[in-house]
Amino acid sequence: MLDDIMIGQFFPADSLLHRIDARVKIIVLFIFIMAVFLCDTRADYIVLILLNIILMYISKIPISMYLKSLKPMLWIILFTFIIHLFGDAGEPIVKLWLFSATWNGLFEGTFITIRLFVLILMASILTFTTSPLVLTDALESLLNPFKIIGVPAHELAMMMTIALRFIPTLIGETDKIIKAQKSRGADFSSGNIVKRMSFVMPILIPLFVGAFRRADELALAMEARCYRGGQGRTRMKEMKLERLDFFVSVLVVIVVIVLIIFKIKGI
Numbered sequence: 001m002l003d004d005i006m007i008g009q010f011f012p013a014d015s016l017l018h019r020i021d022a023r024v025k026i027i028v029l030f031i032f033i034m035a036v037f038l039c040d041t042r043a044d045y046i047v048l049i050l051l052n053i054i055l056m057y058i059s060k061i062p063i064s065m066y067l068k069s070l071k072p073m074l075w076i077i078l079f080t081f082i083i084h085l086f087g088d089a090g091e092p093i094v095k096l097w098l099f100s101a102t103w104n105g106l107f108e109g110t111f112i113t114i115r116l117f118v119l120i121l122m123a124s125i126l127t128f129t130t131s132p133l134v135l136t137d138a139l140e141s142l143l144n145p146f147k148i149i150g151v152p153a154h155e156l157a158m159m160m161t162i163a164l165r166f167i168p169t170l171i172g173e174t175d176k177i178i179k180a181q182k183s184r185g186a187d188f189s190s191g192n193i194v195k196r197m198s199f200v201m202p203i204l205i206p207l208f209v210g211a212f213r214r215a216d217e218l219a220l221a222m223e224a225r226c227y228r229g230g231q232g233r234t235r236m237k238e239m240k241l242e243r244l245d246f247f248v249s250v251l252v253v254i255v256v257i258v259l260i261i262f263k264i265k266g267i
Helices: 022-038 042-058 063-087 103-129 132-149 153-183 193-198 201-224 243-265
Strands: 092-096 099-102
Touching (some): 022 042, 022 132, 042 103, 063 099, 099 103
Antiparallel strands (some): 092 099
8 A cells, every 4th residue: 555655756767748847847837736726617627637648648657657646545536526426506316315416516526526636647747757856956946036035945945855755765664664563463454443543553653763763863964964054055967947948838828828718718
């Protein structure tokens, strides 16, 4: 189950998406997130779905990886769909005890489900095609203008780097702890929910102890290397916008204009 968690994973490849500047990808992601929340017609959703399929194809990353990124969120998506199906008013389809599934709830739940799928896939495309270090440098570069109002750009970027870097490490540590507990006779798959919850503490305690130990070791390592924040720091590879980045920006503007036209005309 833990192998299905793809947060923070990066897959090196020689694709068009890998070569795009990370700053452009972050801005494009935010634009499409806003577009997803503004979408309310079938044409809008069709455009976004086709765009996601095209981006997944040109990323040269196996579709199975994207499906794995969706798997941990399936229960939340299913719960959201059920809430809309039985919670929205309208003409009933079927009645189950005190609740009625309605046609309006079916349509709304379907659109919300598609919206969640699109959002998760867009975020996965960004993280799969951008290494955590490059992603952090891009975030710091985008936050730099806000330093004039006191936003600690470098510190925020550093925290995000560490968080992204240690997600796979902590997942691996959790897997080792679970296997160690199973070798000692722990059973995580049987019994009622109260019994299963009682096995959480033997996992969480060593996990937190290991996390604090790693944090302390990281702090000592940073101090030993005379880390004093972002002031005066340089990078081996400076981020530069290329022709491809400008082309992608223009293409995104065109897609957004198309979505706006669909919304105005109510297609």
